[in-house]
Amino acid sequence: MYVPDSGEIYVNGRRVIFTSPIDAIRHGISLVSQIPQLIGSLTISENIILGLERFGMMANIRKVENYIREESEEVGIKVDPNTEVWKLSYTQKQLVELLRAVMLGAKILMLDEAITFLPIREKRKFYKFMRKFASQGGSVILITHKIPEALEVADRISVLRRGKYVGTVETRAVTIDDVRKMMFGERSAQITYERLPISTPDEKVVLDIKDLWVMGDYGAFSVKGVKLQVRAGEVLGIAGIAGNGQLELVQAIMGLRKVSKGRIAILANGGLEDVTNKGTGKVRSLGIGYIPDEPLKFGVSMENNIEENLAMLPAIAKGIIKWRQIRGFANRLISEFNVVTPSSRTPVKLLSGGNIMKVLVARELSIARKLLVAYNPTRALDEVTAVMVRKIIKEKVLKERLAVLLVSEDLDEIFQVSDTVAVMNSGRIVKTFPAEKAERDQVEKLMVM
Amino acid sequence: MRLIVTKRVKPLKFGGIIIPFLSIIVGIFLATIALYGLARVPPLLVYGAIGQSLISPQMLQTFVMLTILGVALIIPFNAAVWNIGAEGQIIWGMIMSAFIGLTVAVRYIIVSPSDLPKYTNMPGMFVLPTPTVSGAYAVEALSMNPGAAICLMLIVAGIAGAVWALIAGLMRAYLDIDEVATTLIMNYIAYYAYNYIVYGPLQGITISTSGFGLSNALHPALRFSRISTATTATWEGVALMIAIFVIAWFVLRQTTFGLRLRILGSNPQVLRAAGINVRKYIVLALTISGAIAGLVGTILFAGNLYQLIKIKTITTPPTHNIGYTAILVSWLSMLDIRGVPIAAYIVASLFQAGINLQSSLGGVSGGSAMISSGALTYVLIGFVLTTFTVLRVFAEYSIKVVREGR
Numbered sequence: 033m034y035v036p037d038s039g040e041i042y043v044n045g046r047r048v049i050f051t052s053p054i055d056a057i058r059h060g061i062s063l064v065s066q067i068p069q070l071i072g073s074l075t076i077s078e079n080i081i082l083g084l085e086r087f088g089m090m091a092n093i094r095k096v097e098n099y100i101r102e103e104s105e106e107v108g109i110k111v112d113p114n115t116e117v118w119k120l121s122y123t124q125k126q127l128v129e130l131l132r133a134v135m136l137g138a139k140i141l142m143l144d145e146a147i148t149f150l151p152i153r154e155k156r157k158f159y160k161f162m163r164k165f166a167s168q169g170g171s172v173i174l175i176t177h178k179i180p181e182a183l184e185v186a187d188r189i190s191v192l193r194r195g196k197y198v199g200t201v202e203t204r205a206v207t208i209d210d211v212r213k214m215m216f217g218e219r220s221a222q223i224t225y226e227r228l229p230i231s232t233p234d235e236k237v238v239l240d241i242k243d244l245w246v247m248g249d250y251g252a253f254s255v256k257g258v259k260l261q262v263r264a265g266e267v268l269g270i271a272g273i274a275g276n277g278q279l280e281l282v283q284a285i286m287g288l289r290k291v292s293k294g295r296i297a298i299l300a301n302g303g304l305e306d307v308t309n310k311g312t313g314k315v316r317s318l319g320i321g322y323i324p325d326e327p328l329k330f331g332v333s334m335e336n337n338i339e340e341n342l343a344m345l346p347a348i349a350k351g352i353i354k355w356r357q358i359r360g361f362a363n364r365l366i367s368e369f370n371v372v373t374p375s376s377r378t379p380v381k382l383l384s385g386g387n388i389m390k391v392l393v394a395r396e397l398s399i400a401r402k403l404l405v406a407y408n409p410t411r412a413l414d415e416v417t418a419v420m421v422r423k424i425i426k427e428k429v430l431k432e433r434l435a436v437l438l439v440s441e442d443l444d445e446i447f448q449v450s451d452t453v454a455v456m457n458s459g460r461i462v463k464t465f466p467a468e469k470a471e472r473d474q475v476e477k478l479m480v481m
Numbered sequence: 482m483r484l485i486v487t488k489r490v491k492p493l494k495f496g497g498i499i500i501p502f503l504s505i506i507v508g509i510f511l512a513t514i515a516l517y518g519l520a521r522v523p524p525l526l527v528y529g530a531i532g533q534s535l536i537s538p539q540m541l542q543t544f545v546m547l548t549i550l551g552v553a554l555i556i557p558f559n560a561a562v563w564n565i566g567a568e569g570q571i572i573w574g575m576i577m578s579a580f581i582g583l584t585v586a587v588r589y590i591i592v593s594p595s596d597l598p599k600y601t602n603m604p605g606m607f608v609l610p611t612p613t614v615s616g617a618y619a620v621e622a623l624s625m626n627p628g629a630a631i632c633l634m635l636i637v638a639g640i641a642g643a644v645w646a647l648i649a650g651l652m653r654a655y656l657d658i659d660e661v662a663t664t665l666i667m668n669y670i671a672y673y674a675y676n677y678i679v680y681g682p683l684q685g686i687t688i689s690t691s692g693f694g695l696s697n698a699l700h701p702a703l704r705f706s707r708i709s710t711a712t713t714a715t716w717e718g719v720a721l722m723i724a725i726f727v728i729a730w731f732v733l734r735q736t737t738f739g740l741r742l743r744i745l746g747s748n749p750q751v752l753r754a755a756g757i758n759v760r761k762y763i764v765l766a767l768t769i770s771g772a773i774a775g776l777v778g779t780i781l782f783a784g785n786l787y788q789l790i791k792i793k794t795i796t797t798p799p800t801h802n803i804g805y806t807a808i809l810v811s812w813l814s815m816l817d818i819r820g821v822p823i824a825a826y827i828v829a830s831l832f833q834a835g836i837n838l839q840s841s842l843g844g845v846s847g848g849s850a851m852i853s854s855g856a857l858t859y860v861l862i863g864f865v866l867t868t869f870t871v872l873r874v875f876a877e878y879s880i881k882v883v884r885e886g887r
Contacts, residue, residue: 035487049483049883288753316756330754335747340740345755349737 043140060139062132064146068125070117072250076100077113080132103135118250123150123273130158134165141165144175153480159185177414179211191215212415219416225444228426230467231451233266238403238435239285240304244294246277246284253292254280256459262403264299265433267426269450270461271443273479277459278439279325282407285437286322287312299402316346321400323393325407331392334381338362338373338391341380347399365394369424370417386413393421397428403435404428410445422449443472455479486878496876501813501820504872505827508865516860526841527834531861534833541714542785543803543832545722546777547825550807551814552729553773557766558816559733561746564767566649566664567774567804569671573645574638574778575799576675579683579789581637582699582782586630587621589686594618607700611689619686619697627702631717634703635779642775643768645671650767654760660767668804672792679789694791705784715784725773730818742766774804806832809866831861 033053041048043059050056053063070079077097100113111128120128126146133141141162147155162172162185176182182189183203191198191214198214212220239262248254254277262268272278283289285296290309297304300318307315316322324330332341339362343349349358362376369390373383380388393409404425410418426449428434439456440446446453453470454461455478462478493499509531516522534540550567557564591613592600600606600620607621623630649667653660676694684690685697705715733739741762744752749759781800782789792798810828814820835858 035485049485051483051485286754287756311758312753312756313758314756322754324754329748330750333744333748333751336740336744340744343737343740344744344752346737346757349740351738352736353740355735 057136057138060137061142062134062136062138062140063142063144064126064129064133066145066148068129070125070128072118073116075114075116076111076120076128079117079128080113080135100131100135104131123154123275126150127154127158138170140171140173142173142175145177147174148176148178148181152476155181179208179215179415182211183208193217215414216416223415223419225448227447227467228423228449229430231265231267231426231430233263233451234433236264236299237261237304238264238299239437240295240297241285242295242297244281244284244296245292246280246289247292248277248280254459255284257294258456258459258461260454260461260464262435262437264402264435265429266451267429267436267438267449268452268454269446270437270439270454270456271446271475271479272439272441272456274441276456278456279407280459281456282325282405282437282439285315285405286320286324287315313346319347319399319401319403321396321398321404321406323396323404323406323409327389327392328385332380332388335379337377337379338366338371339376341391342395345395345399348395361398365391365398369394370420386417389413390417390421393424397424400428400434403437405437407439408441409438410440411442418445419448425449443475446475447472483883484880485883486880489877489879493876500872500876501815501824501827501869504869505865507872508868509861511868512861512864515864516857522838527838530838530841531830531834534830534837537830537833537837538709538712538714539836540829540833541708541712542718544822544825544829545714545718546780546803547807547810547829548722548822549725549777549780550774550804551810551821551825552725552818553770553777554807554811555814555816555818555821556729556733556742556773557770558811559746560742560762560766562650562653562763562766563661564646564649564664564770564774565661565805565808566646566667566771567777567807568798568800568802569664569668569804570642570645570771570774571778571781571800571804572668572671572675572798573641574775575782575786575789576678576683576778577637577641577775578634578779578782579696579699581630581634582703583683583697585633586623586625586627586703587700588624590620590622591615591617592620605702607698607702609685609687609697611687613686614688614691621697621700623700623702627700630703631705631783634783635721635776638775638779639772640775642778643772646767646771646774647764650764653767654763664767669795672795672798675789675798676792679791683789696789699783699787703783704787705780713785715780718780718784721776721780725776726818726822729773733818738762738765777803806862809862813866813869827865828862831865832858834858835861 035049035051041050043061048055048059050059056063071082077093077100080100081093081096097113100111104111111124111131117125117128129146147158150158166172174182174186186203188200189203189206189211190200191211193215201210201214209220212223216223241258241260244255244258245253246255256277258281260268270278280289284291287307287310294308295306296308297306298315298318298320299305305318307318328334333344336344339355339358342362343353343358348361359376365371366373366376371383371387371390371394373387380391383391390413396404406425409425410421413421422445425436429436438446438449447467447470451467452464453467453475454464455475456462457479513524513527516527517524553567554564590600594612594617597608597618601608605623609619609621612618645667646664649660649663652658652663679694679696680692683696684692685695687697689695690697705717708714708716708719733742741752741757745759745762745766752759752762786799790799806828810821810824813824813828838857
């Protein structure tokens with residue numbers, strides 16, 4: 033995918049140059065990323081066959097299916113190879129990805145945050161497989177920003193910081209704080225998973241959802257009768273495993289997905305205004321900030337610079353753009369959020385993922401007057417920045433009485449910021465707790481139920 | 482040894498200037514070789530013709546029209562909305578200009594041959610050169626202020642071009658029908674509509690025009706005024722070009738509308754999430770583009786042709802396919818509005834060079850005299866653009882050689 037500008041790569045002592053993923057696969061290196069790269073309309077076996085050279089051009093699908101059944105038992109995953117991929121949950125899709133990587137004959141398996149969001153049970157199962165894989169002579173490179181995960185499975189931990197190699201340590205010899213220090217240096221002291229001060233919500237309801245039904249991409253209901261309320265000065269955290277309807281819920285609230293049934297109302301001019309199927313423009317005009325999932329696609333325009341990414345929003349600029357004013361605004365956000373960028377006129381694509389995310393969060397927080405809808409707002413951020421973003425959000429909630437709907441697959445995040453925790457599973461809100469009464473075990477159980 | 486091609490993260494410095502100029506020089510050089518190899522056209526003659534055309538006043542009108550059209554196309558192209566239909570929009574601009582200029586702005590007085598001398602020298606009267614079918618003569622008399630008539634011609638032509646583009650825009654935005662296909666197909670609909678009109682509603686009333694696919698000639702007071710006798714370019718055309726260029730630059734760079742158009746080109750989803758009606762922007766981009774192309778119809782009709790002439794073959798419309806050539810201009814400018822006049826200047830010069838070359842080839846023996854000026858023009862432009870396409874790869878990708886092995 034990338035070719036090094038300088039430096040060399042050796043596999044088994046031989047220097048190699050990879051100019052395409054196929055080159056790497058031929059050398060026994062497979063990558064599984066955080067986002068499943070499967071074709072939704074094909075079955076599992078069809079998806080797998082696409083990458084398998086050993087079956088040749090005229091692959092017999094039945095032969096492949098049998099092969100998949102055998103292999104999948106080995107890996108400890110149960111799948112019916114005839115299922116179309118769109119029917120699978122995120123977890124199942126990731127497991128298929130892992131299966132495919134193994135079947136490609138990988139000797140070196142690279143997992144780029146591939147199992148970070150899997151439920152504990154599946155994760156543990158896969159950890160076991162990884163151990164076995166390693167004992168049979170394979171290597172696994174696990175890329176993660178969750179230090180406990182690395183501590184649990186890895187033999188050695190290497191730390192990269194801002195593209196630079198910091199060092200490698202034996203897992204047995206270190207603690208979580210040692211690794212944090214390597215990752216963040218002095219700043220590691222700022223990392224905390226302590227619950228931020230709880231805010232007492234006002235009476236005023238900002239977002240009111242009643243019996244909401246929303247279709248997913250493939251014609252089945254993804255949101256099934258959700259009812260929820262977010263009040264001013266409240267963070268409602270929705271916990272759940274990816275693919276349980278959270279995405280569709282958020283998109284429906286923002287007017288990006290059609291609501292089949294039910295009602296969404298947002299506070300406007302003192303009363304609740306029905307915004308169901310009224311379009312994103314209407315929702316946005318009521319002072320709603322939005323941090324989407326896949327922020328690089330839906331949150332910012334990569335080709336444009338920071339100033340243009342700000343001026344794009346109707347809430348920031350109208351008609352003729354006063355570039356000098358926008359520049360001042362951009363520079364204020366850059367210094368407030370510590371965005372590392374040469375200037376406010378640098379194309380966003382040249383910034384690191386974390387810095388792009390900071391630009392997005394800064395922008396959306398600056399325009400959110402009433403409500404912020406956020407989906408995994410800190411997913412791409414390092415721990416220090418993530419904690420900072422959460423603190424800034426919480427401060428706005430406490431001081432400016434902002435209402436926040438926070439959907440996150442990261443339970444640490446949910447517990448750190450939420451005043452109310454709701455658990456979403458299979459398109460339904462299965463339970464809602466006040467933050468102080470929410471127990472982690474119980475929430476986890478409800479998520480995988 | 483392996484060749485490694487990677488996409489550049491940062492664009493090549495000055496690539497936007499170096500690449501077009503280099504491709505022109507290399508392209509012209511290759512074109513002369515090809516012309517010599519195919520038809521024994523002496524290279525020096527080609528260079529001479531190109532050199533001459535760069536400073537020739539004759540190319541000015543082509544330059545004016547290509548600049549306006551380049552701007553017209555760059556607006557939707559920036560939004561990744563591909564208007565291939567400038568031809569049809571120009572044609573409708575011509576038709577509607579002719580409708581205003583030949584029917585609304587003038588009335589016809591039929592006079593017997595004996596009364597004719599009275600009218601020939603009367604101010605404000607324009608006698609059509611040949612008699613009508615009945616043997617009498619037709620005289621065009623202005624029925625409104627000529628300045629107002631010209632403004633009306635421009636307005637109506639702009640609306641016509643806009644409406645023609647709007648159809649494709651609505652189909653793209655609301656039915657998701659590819660605008661490349663629709664705008665292109667609609668060019669041919671416009672050509673046939675044009676032919677229907679020159680044989681029907683707007684056919685001339687004199688014996689040499691009626692039924693011959695010709696309209697009446699435009700009243701001289703409604704014609705644009707030429708800058709000099711050496712060129713067909715007009716003051717009105719130049720003024721329009723400057724005004725359109727400045728306004729378009731301002732809109733694209735200094736307004737939220739322009740900014741969002743540019744973002745629409747690379748990432749429509751982000752606009753949707755921002756709450757912007759993307760469909761409206763697609764429709765507007767095409768409509769504005771069509772309106773500007775429609776104005777070129779007036780410039781062509783009231784500045785050069787003064788008359789609608791039937792299209793004999795579909796490949797030789799009165800526009801000389803300038804609506805397609807303008808696509809090359811907008812690509813050569815690398816979709817940057819500041820590059821449009823430069824690209825238009827180069828393409829207009831090459832156009833003129835083809836014509837000049839043709840006339841100087843008259844004296845050269847052999848097959849080269851058979852080459853039409855159109856063919857010469859397109860050989861030149863074709864080579865330049867091919868080179869440009871190849872060189873752009875270097876601007877966007879870096880290529881290096883690496884050794885593999887132990």
